[in-house]
Amino acid sequence: MAEAASELFSYLTVGGILFALGLIGFLVRRNMIVMFLCAEMMLQGISISLVAWGKYHANWGGQMLVIFILTVAACEAAIALALVLMLFHRSGKLDIAFWQEMREEGQPAYVDREIPEEREEDKVWPTLTPAGRLPSRDPEIDLHRSRV
């Protein structure tokens, strides 16, 4: 039995954990791009479960469904990124709470009470490792360049 059922259970566990993590992230985080990634993470959990069930039942249906999940996820990514870009251009930030005026009528607005200070070790932005010699820059051109 035991191999097939126990192998299935391993993958169901991993899929369930991925789904739960994606759910938590989608509900807790406020950055729109992170929320989008968390939705994709939930889809990944479902995909792992589907493939595992398909292997357990010796049926291609699971893998077929995952192929279509990939298709729909690609569509979702295209639409979602276009929407995120639009919303960012209108509000200037990726905070989903900025759009809370679309909430249901009669609901109180959510206001941030306290914003914790950023820790010192978090004030690091990822940078690219410099490769090669630094090219000489024209100060004239540098004047016109915005921050890059």
Added chain:
Amino acid sequence: MTALFGEGPVWAAIPWNDLVASPLAWGVIAGAISLLLLIPGSSQRARTPGLIFAAASLVLFGLGLGRSESLGAQLSVWVLAALTVGSAGAAIAMRSAVYSAIWFAVSLLGTGGLFCLQNAQFLGVATVVVYAGAIVVTFLFVVMLAQPEGHDAYDRISWGPLAKPVVVGSSALLLGLVLGTVGPALGVIGGKPVAPAPAKTVAATTPASAAGSVPVAPAGSAKDSAPSTDAAPATAAAAPPARSAIDTIDNRGHMARLGSVLFSRHLIAVELGGTLLLAALVGAVAIVIQGRDERAKPGVGTGEERNHG
């Protein structure tokens, strides 16, 4: 699924004693604690206790996973599952959206590996290729949109002090219920299956509906699977699922059989998927163009627009 779980409410089917003895339950609890400590929220804490709880929960989950037939298979499942779950947890715990995207890409690599372990090589490669492209694009969006001066305040906070405990607690409860019902039903937790296994009618019914180009299942396998459907004793979980020629999922001729199934049984769905992709493409372009028109209306010059867009 009610046949799998039996009659009555879900929690009645859970053998609580076996569940408490299972490391999975403790893994869920440790994971919930580590997420409470690590996810950005209303208060800042030291990172070390959260990381300790995360490692403990990974170890407990590894102990609770099912056993494979060989040590190599078991090791690869452990490594890939730890990679997938650990980097997924890091993706939602990171303060910076850039690091979130990177960790999510790592998690996708683990997912692709898990697909390959399950004889789904095409899906493994497709996941890595499709999502890697999508994630690179997302990553570029983040780099372009986020402010390089520092992190934004909304990445450090959540929806008030209650949101994090409520969400993490309910998700852990949901995961525990799912594992606590599926595990005993499959006979993994507790030793004996509490419910009959799902009927193995799949292999017996599908070859009849297959297209003509698909090889017909040998009569023996259909005959073998027939008694197990109506008998369905409590030990039916012990019997391996009945297999037919078309439905055997293994490494030999994987792509050819995947393609033959995809383009025979699911041909209409393939066409619909292609149409959906086209519609999404047109929709994404339409959304962006419409936004540009509305922004151009208040009289901003077109050169200015080009710089912003």
